[in-house]
Amino acid sequence: MKPIGIGIIGAGRIGRLHAENLVRMSGVRIVAISDLFPDPAREWAAGIGIPKVSGDYRELLRDAEIDALLICSPTGTHVDIITEAAEAGKAIFCEKPVSLELERTYAAIEAADRAGVPLQIGFNRRFDPNFRQVKAYIEDGRIGDVHAVKITSRDPNPPTPEYVKTSGGLFLDMAIHDFDMARYLSGSEITEVYAMGGVLIDPAIGEMGDIDTAMISLKFANGAFGTIDNSRKACYGYDQRVEVFGADGCLTADNEYPNNVRVFDGTGIHGEKPKYFFLERYSASYVREIEDFLAAVRGEGSVPVQGRDGLQAELAARAAGISLREGRPVKISEVIDSLKEASAT
Incomplete structure (x- = not known):
């Protein structure tokens, strides 16, 4: 079978991560990678066997050897590239979020639908082995009907003000993963969001018009409830935990650690901080999400995280922003209605 030809747009941190994972996979080859600043990427690309580095992503769209594109460029470029890639007949993997504007996200999804090409969104946490096991137990009925989903998501250190300025804010940049995880674990759509937040860590983040700490309450269509706890700084490391409570029990997934050795001595009980x-x-989930994308490109089922999943997470993020500003719960239907009204005028 002919290997799948891959093009990668964006040679930053996440683009390089995907490339380094792909070169270890069978049945696939990276044809080219593009970046606005191609020269710094050339030595790295040559070192892992990527034959071509371009400064123009449209060269990849025109390349007949490329079957699928990974979009790892800045968020502001996503919609245009998705639209052009769909018109070129390429399968598409795009990092989250699709865009910072819901109207443009709709347009990108419609472009992929019109062209009939796969569009997978990079919500990698769904592919974490432990979170997947939690989901499997839920689907097997181990805890009965889901009543509550609790998600803790805290970064080890805050981003720079320069990053915050273009990130779309905490809800779109950080909590968007958690909105998707809440939908994934609850098995239901978010219907209402109530967000509280503030600047408790870095005043510079506040000066950029963003927050660094948030508590978010959710309601789901199936009657369940959810909470998301976000912080831009946990001094003890990257804090990523979930709990799902149901009619017949509870499931938890803890942090991952470099090792699980504990030292017991006269000063206390000591262990490693969570992975940084x-x-x-x-790392494992990034590999699995691309493996599943490649399976869809081969025709072995549909992509596991579709454009619509990206849209639903963005709707929740928009609702959270309104809720924070106005100090009230906001229904997802309200956000959708406002978009319809805006498009009609």
Whole structure:
């Protein structure tokens, strides 16, 4: 069988991570990678066997050897690239979020649908082995009907103000993973969001118009409830935990650690901090999400995280922003209605 030809757009941290995972997979080859600043990437690319580095992503769209594209460029570029890639007939994997504007996200999803090409969104946490096991137990009925989902998601250190300025804010940049995880574990759509937040860590983040700490309450269509606890700084490391409570029991997934050795001595009980940040914590899930994307490209089923999943998470993020500003619960239907009204005018 002919190997799947891959093009990667964006040679930053996440683009390089995907490339380094792909070169270890069978039945696939990286044809080219593009970046606005191609020269710094050339030595790295040559070192892992990528034959071509371009400064123009459209060269990858025109390349007949490329069957699928991974979009790892800045968020503001996603919609245009998705639209052009769909028109070129390429299968598409796009990092989250699809865009910072819901209207444009709708447009990107419609472009992929019109072209009939797969579009997978990079919600890698769904592919974490422990979170997947929690989901499997839920689907097997181990805890009965889900009543509550609790998600803790705290970064080890806050981002720079420069990053915050273009990130879309905590809800779109950070909590969007948690909105998706809440939908995934609850097995239901979010219907209402109530968000509280503030600047408790870095005043510079507040000066950029963002927050660094949030508590978010959710309601789901199936009657369950959810909470998300976000912080931009946990001094003890990257804190990623979930709990799902149901009619017949409870499921939890803890942090991952470099090792699980504990030292018991006269000063107390000591162990390692959680794995430092997302590249280490979710290394296995990054591999699995691309494996599943490649399976869909081969025609072995549909992509596991579709454009619609990206949209639903963005709707929740928009609702959270409104809730924070106005100090009230906001229904997802309200956000959708406002978009319809805006498009009609």
